[in-house]
Amino acid sequence: MCGIVGFVGEEKAAPILIEGLRRLEYRGYDSAGIAVNGDGVTVVKEKGRIDNLQGRVDEINPQGTIGIGHTRWATHGAPDQINAHPHRSMNGIVTLVHNGIIENYMELKNDLIEKGYKFKSQTDTEVIAQLYDFLFDGDAITTLIKTAEKLEGSYAVAMLVKGYDDKVFAMKKDSPMIVGKGDGENYLASDIPAILPYTRDCYIVNDGEFIEISKNDIKIFDKDGNEKEVEIKTINLSIDAAEKSGYDYFMAKEIYEQPKAVMNTVFPLIKDGEIQLPFEFPESFKKNLNRIYVVACGSAYHIGITAKYIIEDMVRIPVMVDIASEFRYRNPIIGKDDLCIFVSQSGETADTLASLREAKVRGAFTMSIVNVPFSTIARESDGVIYTNAGAEIAVATTKAFSAQLSVIYVLSAYLAHEKGLMSDDEIKVFTSEILKLPEKIKTALDCDKITEELSKHIATKENMFFIGRGIDYPLCLEGSLKLKEISYIHCEGYGAGELKHGTISLIEPGTVIAAVATDDALYGKMVSNIKEVHARGAYVIAVVKEGTEGIEDVADEVIFVPKSSKYLMPSLTVIPLQLLAYHTTVEKGLDVDKPRNLAKSVTVE
Numbered sequence: 128m129c130g131i132v133g134f135v136g137e138e139k140a141a142p143i144l145i146e147g148l149r150r151l152e153y154r155g156y157d158s159a160g161i162a163v164n165g166d167g168v169t170v171v172k173e174k175g176r177i178d179n180l181q182g183r184v185d186e187i188n189p190q191g192t193i194g195i196g197h198t199r200w201a202t203h204g205a206p207d208q209i210n211a212h213p214h215r216s217m218n219g220i221v222t223l224v225h226n227g228i229i230e231n232y233m234e235l236k237n238d239l240i241e242k243g244y245k246f247k248s249q250t251d252t253e254v255i256a257q258l259y260d261f262l263f264d265g266d267a268i269t270t271l272i273k274t275a276e277k278l279e280g281s282y283a284v285a286m287l288v289k290g291y292d293d294k295v296f297a298m299k300k301d302s303p304m305i306v307g308k309g310d311g312e313n314y315l316a317s318d319i320p321a322i323l324p325y326t327r328d329c330y331i332v333n334d335g336e337f338i339e340i341s342k343n344d345i346k347i348f349d350k351d352g353n354e355k356e357v358e359i360k361t362i363n364l365s366i367d368a369a370e371k372s373g374y375d376y377f378m379a380k381e382i383y384e385q386p387k388a389v390m391n392t393v394f395p396l397i398k399d400g401e402i403q404l405p406f407e408f409p410e411s412f413k414k415n416l417n418r419i420y421v422v423a424c425g426s427a428y429h430i431g432i433t434a435k436y437i438i439e440d441m442v443r444i445p446v447m448v449d450i451a452s453e454f455r456y457r458n459p460i461i462g463k464d465d466l467c468i469f470v471s472q473s474g475e476t477a478d479t480l481a482s483l484r485e486a487k488v489r490g491a492f493t494m495s496i497v498n499v500p501f502s503t504i505a506r507e508s509d510g511v512i513y514t515n516a517g518a519e520i521a522v523a524t525t526k527a528f529s530a531q532l533s534v535i536y537v538l539s540a541y542l543a544h545e546k547g548l549m550s551d552d553e554i555k556v557f558t559s560e561i562l563k564l565p566e567k568i569k570t571a572l573d574c575d576k577i578t579e580e581l582s583k584h585i586a587t588k589e590n591m592f593f594i595g596r597g598i599d600y601p602l603c604l605e606g607s608l609k610l611k612e613i614s615y616i617h618c619e620g621y622g623a624g625e626l627k628h629g630t631i632s633l634i635e636p637g638t639v640i641a642a643v644a645t646d647d648a649l650y651g652k653m654v655s656n657i658k659e660v661h662a663r664g665a666y667v668i669a670v671v672k673e674g675t676e677g678i679e680d681v682a683d684e685v686i687f688v689p690k691s692s693k694y695l696m697p698s699l700t701v702i703p704l705q706l707l708a709y710h711t712t713v714e715k716g717l718d719v720d721k722p723r724n725l726a727k728s729v730t731v732e
């Protein structure tokens with residue numbers, strides 16, 4: 128949620144800030160603004176997308192080579208111009224931008240109002256500015272530390288302070304922030320894509336650190352004001368990852384990048400038919416691994432349900448799957464013999480991170496499956512497997528989802544082997560099947576044309592259902608989420624056998640049903656379910672493996688995907704479901720990459 132940028136250098140700041148915000152726009156797009164320090168601080172902010180802001184910036188043409196910027200996902204206060212960041216304190220001591228939520232903002236606000244402070248916006252952010260102003264002791268860093276002591280909640284804050292005209296200051300707690308190191312110029316950002324055109328050398332800011340950047344210097348202070356060592360890491364991400372590269376939308380590009388994303392993810396994990404994980408599980412797991420928890424949100428949660436089907440079948444260990452926002456508050460029963468897996472593209476999702484911390488406190492071994500390098504979830508887990516899918520920009524996840532699936536396959540096989548349920552030879556066969564997936568995904572992408580045709584029909588509908596059994600069921604949840612989040616068509620994903628326990632009453636002539644039926648053992652039952660909805664007038668699109676015979680007799684339309692091992696089918700089945708969502712949204716003329724009310728990285732709970 129919300130994207131922050133900061134720049135100090137010798138070039139004009141405004142274009143660099145705007146470019147950075149464009150690259151962070153996936154984090155929120157309710158309003159945007161910049162503050163540039165030239166001859167005094169100029170604030171320009173507008174409701175809506177960066178294009179609106181760009182128009183105003185072109186008119187005002189703020190001079191100055193130092194500045195901060197923000198793209199907002201509204202939490203406190205309407206998404207309008209007044210609530211847009213940056214916010215300036217009453218006495219002009221500080222101008223700042225913020226990502227996160229200040230939980231005690233009402234209490235602080237009332238206190239500051241009593242002290243004579245006047246507020247312009249409804250945001251929690253303005254409280255940080257006024258508080259800093261009130262506490263200002265003439266020293267930017269000590270005031271920042273005192274301000275942080277009074278704040279409850281999460282924040283990444285970047286600020287310009289009066290009297291420090293060559294510097295940008297920042298602090299963070301539970302919201303991501305990086306410092307980019309350039310040559311005679313330095314940067315701040317919520318995420319790596321913002322600074323990729325300029326540098327790959329970064330400092331990943333930790334909670335409780337206070338930052339001062341000038342064009343030639345980066346200083347990090349701890350909560351006692353002591354200066355810390357600045358450990359620069361080089362991020363290995365290509366700039367293309369944050370460009371559309373000729374595609375109309377990032378989502379289309381990312382769908383087509385899936386073969387590469389899967390290959391780059393599994394390749395480092397499989398060597399000569401053996402699985403090599405980048406960390407070691409506790410020795411005791413060999414005998415005592417009791418239970419596995421998978422905790423995540425949204426699409427990553429669907430990875431968890433898929434993992435349950437695969438791991439329980441292959442490894443014979445119970446798998447509990449939790450939505451992170453529930454897990455963190457439900458007093459889960461976990462201990463040292465349990466493995467907790469946290470799945471997150473961004474590695475910053477607030478609920479998933481809080482769940483990880485909860486699991487650690489309870490003594491479980493934690494591992495994460497994360498896409499963004501050095502993100503907080505990756506750094507705080509006992510072990511991490513990176514999905515090397517590259518930067519994912521579209522709000523709807525596609526390539527990261529596919530990469531996460533491929534990690535689940537490798538991990539399941541690894542655990543099955545450790546438990547003696549898969550021999551070396553079986554592992555060789557299974558991993559060679561995994562390595563064939565990128566080519567098969569390429570073939571599955573051939574369904575682009577038919578999904579585009581079908582989308583013309585789906586785009587006219589208000590409801591749609593996805594039904595499946597076994598390992599196809601979580602894919603139905605994913606297909607349904609994908610379609611509803613970007614096309615705004617109401618969708619539900621159902622276990623096909625569950626339909627007659629309520630939902631079938633919603634089926635009427637013309638209702639569109641996508642029926643996913645790739646599991647041979649359950650195929651006959653799926654055919655019966657398809658017939659039941661067909662008999663009630665539903666229009667059925669079946670998604671099946673190539674070579675499935677007789678399906679044309681029961682479904683109105685059929686999409687064939689390549690065959691693979693039953694465990695690996697989700698990687699192929701998901702492709703037409705993503706394309707249906709994509710094309711339907713394009714057909715409806717909606718913004719595929721930035722659906723309303725959503726943001727890519729959910730860093731507030």
Ligand code: M6R
Nearest residue numbers: 425426427471472473476523524
């Ligand atoms: O960054 P994360 O993977 O932790 O994000 C979790 C969900 O917010 C995410 O999967 C969301 O559901 C996607 N927009 C779905 O396409």
